[in-house]
Amino acid sequence: MSPNPAMVVPARAGDPADSAMGSWPHRHLLDADALTWPQMVRVMDLADEMREIFERRRPRSEALKGVGVTNLFYEASTRTRVSFEVAAKHLSADVVNVSAGGSSIEKGESLLDTMRTLEALGARVLVIRHAVSGAPYLVAREFRGSVINAGDGRHAHPTQALLDLYTLRRHMPEGSLEGRKVVILGDVLHSRVARSNLWTLTAAGADVWVCGPATLLRGFEAWAAAGVGGARRFTVTSDVKAALRGADAVMALRLQQERMAAGLLPSVHEYAVRFGLTTKRLSFASPGCLVMHPGPMNEGVEIAPDVANGPRSLITEQVANGVPVRMAVLALCTAAAA
């Protein structure tokens, strides 16, 4: 692939993407585990600049002018796909959306063949959402451009974790999560959001707790004992009160109906009663405890409507912050690919 000149030389003086140049080693973003803390901070800092563009206080960046960004979504998604699309457009990229329905994917074409086709059609960035854990790694082995993981199976959702980190930092004194108690509440076992957040939040120095029914925490006790990356600690419990006590932020996770069919939970009702994030439960947390949810929400199940829409809720801000964070990731990874 001949490098796109726009990715090497900024087309316009004062383009925020200028600061994406240099010393970012990652052509792909497959999970947050590959990022050092300074690299996460770099994403945050660049996202701050990108935010200016998103909020239309500055003209759009030309960092990805003429660069083909393809959103390849094998699972239904509205917010993540649109967020990537808006982010890429604010960087002047040429965006193509491919969803599993109505394409050759339904005819049984392999993931690598689809990748080669999209590459031949000019894709230089592939944003992939896939139901099988690890699928973006397969593509990254052969794709000549950048692969951005937009969620793979139960494994990872690194841009969600980065936007969660970004959102939390904006609301913490001096932007620091050091020693802050952050609770991830719900179906941790099946959650790519939880896994990626474990990497980012522990890197930020937060006191991370994961909480949920015992059936949806299996394996995490052993991970906690081993440490994230073999060192960074977190706490695992099914005791919601203990988890929420003194919490500075709580992130509720979506509960899928399949968990009941799989025999992991007796009923949605029982889950809501025992683990739902209600105003009463939130009263155990620190005053001003922040409330988050990666969406889409089942209001009245994992989170009560008054909590979701309450004064401490950052849920719509998370969605908005997704755009500048993804702009930063796209700018950094394409610059590294050039």
Added chain:
Amino acid sequence: MSATATRLVGGQVGERATFELTAWALDPAARRAGTAELVIRDGVLESIAWLDDPRGLDDRGVIVAPGFLDLHAHLREPGGEAAETVASGLTAAAHGGFTAVCAMPNTTPPIDSAAAIRATLGAAAASGSPVRLLPIGAATAGRAGERLAPLGELVDAGAVAFSDDGSPIQATELFPSALAYAGMLGVPLIDHPEDSAQTVGAEAHDGLAATVLGLRGWPAGAEANAVARDVAVLAEVVRDVPTARLHLTHLSTAESLEHVRRAKAAGLPVTCDVTPHHLALTDEWLAGARRWAWHAIDADGTARDPWRDGAIDAPPYDAALRVNPPLRSPVDARACRLALADGTVAAVATDHAPHTEVDKAVEFGLAKPGIAGIETALGVLIEAVDAGELELETVVRALTIGPARVLGAGGTGAGVAGLVEGRPVDLVVFDRSERWTVEPMALRSKGFGHPLDGRSLPGRVLATIAGGRIAYAGVERD
């Protein structure tokens, strides 16, 4: 001394071997090891002289041993010829030092009739390879697990054992029947122990790597439960049919091996095998670690954390590592080595399971399970020997007389697995210390990819002689 060995490789595959060789010889059947002079003429071992003077040779150089016997290989013919054929599989076997290969019957259609056995043997004869193909017949018709296959006909046609490998034999009434009937016929029943109810959708050993990678867990108990059930049924069947014999293949967990250890101590006619990959690779490889299993465990038996150790140095989710049973924990891998050393495990079987690019160059969770390891088995085992984890004699026994005894006298053509004068010879000559690099494209198997791609292994095979004929002759180097 390598030069001595290369002199024998002049002939073409299929020709009767004629050569003389002085090398370090290992003969587990005769319980002998030492420098020996072998004279082979027209394929027959004319003489073997064990020398009192080692002549400066030792077990770290060129070694001659009886040809290896693999109890478990998938040659994919008929139906899967894009992944392997009888011809390519036997060529790969010879390259790995094997002179006899048991072919599993989970082909398409399955090997569940006398005609299918004869077709497989015909393909082996037509291949021109002197490596012996020992057919394993399906235990149930169509491997469907509903009624017995024509077991008597299968044995008459040449089956050396029965197995529904790839699947366990689930039906509770069918399993004792298959054991009893196979016992009557004098051949073992080989079970792939897996409680399928516990492994629906499973992707990786239920351990730390699966949790971190978000892969659906494959509990160790799914194997141990099946082993316990099999052993309990065997105990009941042997009361009525003392000739019944059960062989459990590709055991991978500490608990399964402990069940077998206890069953053997109780005198039950049960044997088992482990694969090279389950004793040398572990589930941390899925996360990108690339160290041998013995480096992934502390002296006190605690598994090490590859993240803490900074041992993650390859991309995760390599589909070449997807295998059934899955790569297990370092504790389980050590249990495999210990069970091999203490005799609980009779044989190392490769579970050579080649697949096409179409089936392997896909998402980890969608890849077909299997490692095509018949050409790398010896190298992996010698790595374990070099690391002090296994004795060389143990390894050679587990590749020769160990599997031969599992098949027993009923296994027609199983061979004597020894260096016996006056008979067409089955032997392998390898250089224990010479390293070679695993390159999937250069391997003889048609299988796509290999978990050890790019890695160097010791133990280059110099020559394989099967039934007195040259099966593999290494490249001349002088």
